[in-house]
Amino acid sequence: MLAPSLSLYVHIPWCVQKCPYCDFNSHTLKSGLPEKEYVAHLLDDLAVDAARVKGREVTSIFIGGGTPSLFSAGSIETLLRGIRERIALHAQAEITLEANPGTVESERFIGFKQAGVNRISMGVQSFQQQHLSALGRIHDSQQALNAAHYAKQAKLRSFNMDLMHGLPQQSVQNALDDLDNAIAQHPPHLSWYQLTLEPNTPFYSKPPALPDDDVLWEIQQSGHQRLTAAGYHQYEISGYAKLGHECQHNLNYWRFGDYLGIGCGAHGKITDTKTGSIHRTVKVKHPRGYMQLGRDYLDSATPVATDDLPFEFFMNRFRLTEPCPIESLEQLTGIAAASKQMSVIDKSLQSSIQKGLLTQTSSHWQVTALGRRYLNTLLEHFV
Structure with missing residues (x-):
């Protein structure tokens, strides 16, 4: 067996509020962020994992959540500096940070870039207020447009806009208007995916009225044509990019690469080339448990049969x-x-x-x- 490419996923679990469709391990922020404490635990977590992949180099980092853009640029800089001290990082590694358009301003994006981030992924989802409200998003259309402007202003290597379709009460024209608005911002990468009702979410227990299959198919077909005409190519089911701006971190996932996962509830996949075994790891899920002194960060490590x-x-x-x-x-x-x-x-x-x-x-x-x-x-x- 070959040692696959290696990525690093970092999970920051806090949000301003939990969206009703979200099944990620995220927690509504009820008091001050324990940034310094949590970053210290992330780095201790990585130190343990790094011993399992000695001699291997990380080719991409993805800081996801939750809402990582709630953290200060200083905390992200401390995190990235600590990562470099604990594991080999490729000189041209893609380093992505997820951002909520409702939590950023120009100086914040510039600060993230100075901290070492070279790619931002923005959770826009829609530009229409009725859909943003239905999805529980904290930003409005203008904040989404501002965030795209800030990303371009910061002169990052790349940036992504997340956009959803198949939303409650959404028509074909609604969906295509959203897509046209996103394309007009010229993001090098667009994640365009259909809303799904995941177990253990409010949308699953009380499903909203969603477009029928015929409407969904028309949205997908017409949207694909618009994206292609605008110079984007579909390299993954929900991933569209300008040439050279494909998300390297996601490509590593889909190519069955390895990845370390640090932070609350983070998942990892590690190949042991000596034994020929592959293990999937999960870290302790709740922030309080994760940051409890003396407790192992690893919740489970399961071999893939x-x-x-x-x-x-x-x-x-x-x-x-x-x-x-x-x-x-x-x-x-x-x-x-x-x-x-x-x-x-x-x-x-x-x-x-x-x-x-x-x-x-x-x-x-x-x-x-x-x-x-x-x-x-x-x-x-x-x-």
């Missing part, structure tokens, strides 16, 4: 529009080309090809347009 590896590999790899090298399955999972398990996988692959969901050459697999539309159906072949 050999029988589950094909599904895990393809579930990630087939999100991408780029071809998947056939050799990468063995390189990243240890499943040998001549093994009995591979013969079972071959049957699933051939079934997918016959149904028009996949194509295969001597060196690559490629998900078809039909396969992207019915990705869940494609992945069911490998369960």
